[in-house]
Amino acid sequence: MKFIIFFIYIPFVYSELHSFMTTYTGIRGQTIAGIPEFSAVTTLDDQQIDYYDSITMELIPKQDWMKEFASKDMWKEDNDIRQYVQLVYKNNIDVLMQRFNQSHGVHTYQRVYGCVWDDKTEVSQGFDLYAYDGKDFISLGVKERRYTESVPQASPTVQKWSDNKAQLGHLKLYYEHECVYWLIYFLKLRKAGFKRRAPxxxxxxxxxxxxxxxxxxxxxxxxxxxxxxxxxxxxxxxxxxxxxxxxxxxxxxxxxxxxxxxxxxxxxxxxxxxxxxxxxxxxxxxxxxxxxNNRPTKGYFKPIFCMMGVLIVLVIGAVVWIIKKKKPVGGYNPLSIEDDTYIDKTD
The missing domain is CATH 2.60.40.10 (Immunoglobulins)
Incomplete structure (x- = not known):
């Protein structure tokens, strides 16, 4: 199995369309020291605002203006959620390896979820996408409240999640309202953390x-x-x-x-x-x-989509999926850790 190692940040166009995105990545079968089996990243307008992985077991604010929020009780709850999701992902990859008749090798399970919001029209849209080994696995149609599988092996999960109508309704409310609330909240927090700066x-x-x-x-x-x-x-x-x-x-x-x-x-x-x-x-x-010759480097080169400031190993197919599915999506974790459908359950 071939790997690709990359740094985290590439340039993205800043516009009136704001994004708030959380990315979970679980890896099984890799043995490279220092590479976490699970990581979680939240970004605001493609700028990392927090980071968690299975090595540190700690949710870390990545912007100075996030440090005050990190002192609140909710930060501890968010840290607990990520620790719980870490355990769920480990179980999920084992289940999926069985479904795909795999007994060894490096495998990845990913989720990208959240919302975008236009600060002029106030129109918003939620997204919830899953991938296994770099290929589409499951996606949620937020407005339709319907999950769609991309491969036959996803059918048992889609059936289970689709039967939970109450949870589907809850997710629809989250993506259309609560996710947008957090997006706007952190936009204001970021704005308050900056004073006017001349170029x-x-x-x-x-x-x-x-x-x-x-x-x-x-x-x-x-x-x-x-x-x-x-x-x-x-x-x-x-x-x-x-x-x-x-x-x-x-x-x-x-x-x-x-x-x-x-x-x-x-x-x-x-x-x-x-x-x-x-x-x-x-x-x-x-x-x-x-x-x-030497061009300023501050912010000039910023690689792709999550886990800023840390090296990560992913199967090439997983990277392809992220690039292909890169959409301005976002989200935070305001829900309870007891909510098993919201926290990824594959089996």
Whole structure:
């Protein structure tokens, strides 16, 4: 069985559509030291806000503005839930190995669940997806209150969960209301944890013949405008504007790349103008102003979807499933640990 080891964070576009997502990953059969058999990650707008694994057995806040919330009684309850789910996942993988007639090898069982919410239209949508060995296993249609299996081996689980009508109704209410409540709650908590920050602006170029990038980072809130001026006039030709991306610490970054030929910007004055709130920052394009080769790294490279700051081993198929199923979904754990249907039960 082949493995892939990867770091955790890739850039995602920040928009008015907010996401709140919890990811559970259980692994059986791996023996690499330091790699947990179970891990759980919660993200807000693709930014990790907490982390738990079977090695530390402790739910850890991953943002400074989450530390106050981590001191509340609910944090202990959330930690207990993850410890319980850890035991359930260990049992579930054993059951699924029997269903798939497997006696050895590395196997993964995953769940991605939560909601997205548009802060302008206030429209929300919930998601609840399961995978085994990197392939679709079960999905919940929240509005229809119906589970759907992707493989025959999922039928016994779908039948069991579908028979529990009360739990289906409870989950529908959770994804349509309670999940959105927590999403908005943590958005406000994050906002309160940040003060206004002006952007740090740099002109970047890999080598003398490369385009010049005007790169703004570490600013908050997210609203920023980057404009290239040529001899004092707005210059839109030969300019490519990047998306606004969120950094690991909750601040933002954006860039605008100038593709003008070298002889052109050597004979004309080009200026990058960055407007943020009421502040305007200007950088004149000169050799002395350009930073070459080493681009700022804070928040610039952020890999895929969960377990930030920690190495994780997954079967290649599991990674493929995550990439394929990557949707802006989210959720937190407000439900009781006695609720066996909500906490993953496969058999």
């Amino acid at each position: 740090e602006v740099s002109l970047l170029q890999k080598h003398p013949s490369s385009p010049v990038e005007c790169y703004a980072t570490d600013f908050y809130p997210s609203g920023v405008t980057i404009t290239w001026l040529k001899n004092g006039v707005d210059h839109n030709e030969d300019v490519e504007h990047g998306d606004t991306l969120i950094n690991e610490d909750g601040t933002f970054q954006k860039s605008a790349t100038l593709y003008a030929p070298l002889d052109d910007w050597m004979t004309n004055q080009y200026v990058c103008e960055v407007e943020h709130m009421t502040e305007t920052i200007r950088k004149i394009l000169t050799d002395n102003e350009i930073k070459s």
